[in-house]
Amino acid sequence: MSFPVQRPRRLRSNENIRRLVRETSLSVDNLIYPVFVGHGSGLARPVEAMPGVYCFSIDKLLEHLEEAVKLNIPGILPFGVPAYKDETGSEAYDDKGIIQEAVRAVKRAYPELLVITDLCLCEYTSHGHCGVIEDGYVLNDPTLDLLARTAVSHASAGADIIAPSDMMDGRVGAIRGALDKNGFINVPIMSYSAKYASAYYGPFREAAGSAPQFGDRKSYQMDPANADEALREVWLDIDEGADIIMVKPALAYMDIIRRVKDEVNCPLAAYNVSGEYSMVKAAAQNGWVDEKRIVMESLTGIKRAGADIIITYHALDAARWLK
Numbered sequence: 325m326s327f328p329v330q331r332p333r334r335l336r337s338n339e340n341i342r343r344l345v346r347e348t349s350l351s352v353d354n355l356i357y358p359v360f361v362g363h364g365s366g367l368a369r370p371v372e373a374m375p376g377v378y379c380f381s382i383d384k385l386l387e388h389l390e391e392a393v394k395l396n397i398p399g400i401l402p403f404g405v406p407a408y409k410d411e412t413g414s415e416a417y418d419d420k421g422i423i424q425e426a427v428r429a430v431k432r433a434y435p436e437l438l439v440i441t442d443l444c445l446c447e448y449t450s451h452g453h454c455g456v457i458e459d460g461y462v463l464n465d466p467t468l469d470l471l472a473r474t475a476v477s478h479a480s481a482g483a484d485i486i487a488p489s490d491m492m493d494g495r496v497g498a499i500r501g502a503l504d505k506n507g508f509i510n511v512p513i514m515s516y517s518a519k520y521a522s523a524y525y526g527p528f529r530e531a532a533g534s535a536p537q538f539g540d541r542k543s544y545q546m547d548p549a550n551a552d553e554a555l556r557e558v559w560l561d562i563d564e565g566a567d568i569i570m571v572k573p574a575l576a577y578m579d580i581i582r583r584v585k586d587e588v589n590c591p592l593a594a595y596n597v598s599g600e601y602s603m604v605k606a607a608a609q610n611g612w613v614d615e616k617r618i619v620m621e622s623l624t625g626i627k628r629a630g631a632d633i634i635i636t637y638h639a640l641d642a643a644r645w646l647k
């Protein structure tokens with residue numbers, strides 16, 4: 325049966341009827357707020373390429389998180405800007421490293437707020453790559469030892485969830501093994517399973533000072549042209565013990581989010597990355613788009629595509645607008 329019997333517009337005629345038939349609802353429950361933290365005190369350094377985003381010292385971060393807690397955002401994802409960088413990224417697994425100190429301080433101030441630690445070496449290595457380098461190549465297996473050590477250090481500091489983002493083969497298994505051996509059997513792993521070698525990470529690299537000093541990350545992050553491979557990565561991570569899986573970035577990879585959701589019954593996160601954020605911010609500052617509507621449409625789209633969890637720099641704004 326079709327027109328004129330069928331008139332889909334009947335169900336769009338006013339807001340209450342639209343509410344009744346709405347298929348996707350975004351909630352503050354879905355949001356994770358990524359933040360940048362560095363050494364020092366009293367510091368809030370604006371990230372130029374990400375308007376509204378700052379790299380905070382720990383004291384300022386605690387002040388900033390007060391609103392996130394009031395808005396009932398479930399968790400944060402802190403990224404550390406270290407005091408020093410070296411060949412093996414040793415501040416990443418230093419118990420006095422910036423992330424370890426930040427985790428302790430945040431958990432002390434806000435025990436209920438989930439602190440999910442991004443686990444990688446690229447912010448901490450002098451060459452800006454995500455692992456140990458030999459002849460210009462990132463070595464897989466020696467990197468696993470450092471990642472496992474970093475994971476244990478994060479968990480010891482009080483991290484609630486460990487989120488490896490390096491894309492080394494076998495890292496979820498190595499991290500799970502190390503956590504279990506050290507008594508952290510109940511600390512979940514949220515794995516960046518399908519992480520693409522994306523130009524959308526550009527603004528983040530300014531924020532974290534983590535741009536590779538030579539070459540690119542294509543020998544470990546995924547080719548944007550691939551979709552079947554994302555499924556293989558996801559299954560490997562689940563087999564190795566991942567509790568939550570992730571697709572990153574989000575907006576150019578909605579098909580991947582949907583395929584993963586259809587094929588895998590595991591909680592799925594999507595990362596609405598820095599470049600996606602900065603493009604909206606820049607256009608909004610020029611008056612070219614309506615920021616609130618664009619942000620809510622994007623986040624709703626990511627959820628409709630299949631994400632249960634959305635990691636987004638818009639989290640504070642979105643949580644305010646959802647209230």
Ligand SMILES: [Zn+2]
Nearest residue numbers: 444445446454
């Ligand atoms: Zn990395």
